[in-house]
Amino acid sequence: MDFAFGPEDEAFRQEARTWLAEHLPGHTARHQDDDGHPAPGRAWERELGTGGWIGLGWSPHRGTHGNRTATLTRQVVWAEEYARAGAPARLGHLGENLLAPTLLAHGDDAQCARFLPAIARGEEIWCQGYSEPGAGSDLAGVRTTATRADGGRVYRIDGQKIWTSLAHEADWCFVLARTTKGSRRHHGLSFLLVPMDQPGRVEVRPIRQLTGTSDFNEVFFDGAEARAEHLVGREGDGWRVALGLLARERGVSTLVQQIGFAAELARVVRLAVETGAAEEPAVRDQLVRQWAELQVMRWNALRTLGAADTPGAPSVAKLLWGGWHQRLGELAMRVRGAPAALGPDPWSADSPYRLDTLQRLFLFSRADTIYGGSDEIQRNIIAERVLGLPKEART
Known part of the structure; x- marks a missing residue:
């Protein structure tokens, strides 16, 4: 497939690069994580919204909602430049890339008018x-229930959700419930x-992870x-809406993820050279394999983005990157050797539980083949919906 960037795309790239160069340093100076990297936050979402960088991929057929749209190639350009600039992870990712396209496809005009402008401004x-x-x-x-109440004007929801990213930050939640x-x-x-x-009706409890952080709830x-x-769509039609949303979960944003992966791989390669681990044939072979597999992931992402309908593509993408990232974490620890088990100052009583970048990579990546749809589920989807194999027996 020819996925070339034209002169207008490159002009758009320069615009994005210039904007990030002007706005990111100021944000970084005010908001940093423990490693000195730009930290995500509402201020950055509002800054992106003011700059018109939220909602580039939204379909314009339902009108404008304060966002500007861009071609697929320019969406890729923005994703690449955002990642290369080292900009922070997005708090607004779920609203922009999952809910908004779902409302445009399945919601009504009133829902789009109410929620999309606030997402585009980076406010919700x-x-x-x-x-x-x-x-x-x-x-x-799913066992969470939603029952009509108050003369049918509201749904009352009872149940529990888990592994909910950003619940501690969120203003709204899109919920799949049994009605x-x-x-x-x-x-x-x-x-x-x-x-x-x-x-008293919604309680959020952070889940402490192996990394010592609490990204899920x-x-x-x-x-x-x-x-x-x-209610988005018809009552009882939530499964179709939910599947439509999941199909959008691995779009242009996967390219941002892969650029981040490339930076992590480069860090591991540098460490392998510094420690001498790269002289070991087995380690060198694995480094080359990681590089080659990352190129395949990129080409596969570009191929599926350029196709109107590629059955099973989200499941294939998840299988590819989940295992790849997990193996990279393992390789990082192998390259470092015994010191990988130690913190920055393991003998200090005053030192808190802290991990460096590669230690966090290893521990967090243990979950990569589980969250977002486990490998088992992804293989079942490919087998049943793409290859037409018999469905797995269920009790």
């Missing part, structure tokens, strides 16, 4: 209420937009309310 942050204890990758096992009593599997589910600011709904007009 979203989280995703899908996974539950016992219903993680297998979303059809038909006695329904099973993918039948009777609905897609609801739920405000998080409901004291448990969310408990105890009679939480969602307005009836915030």
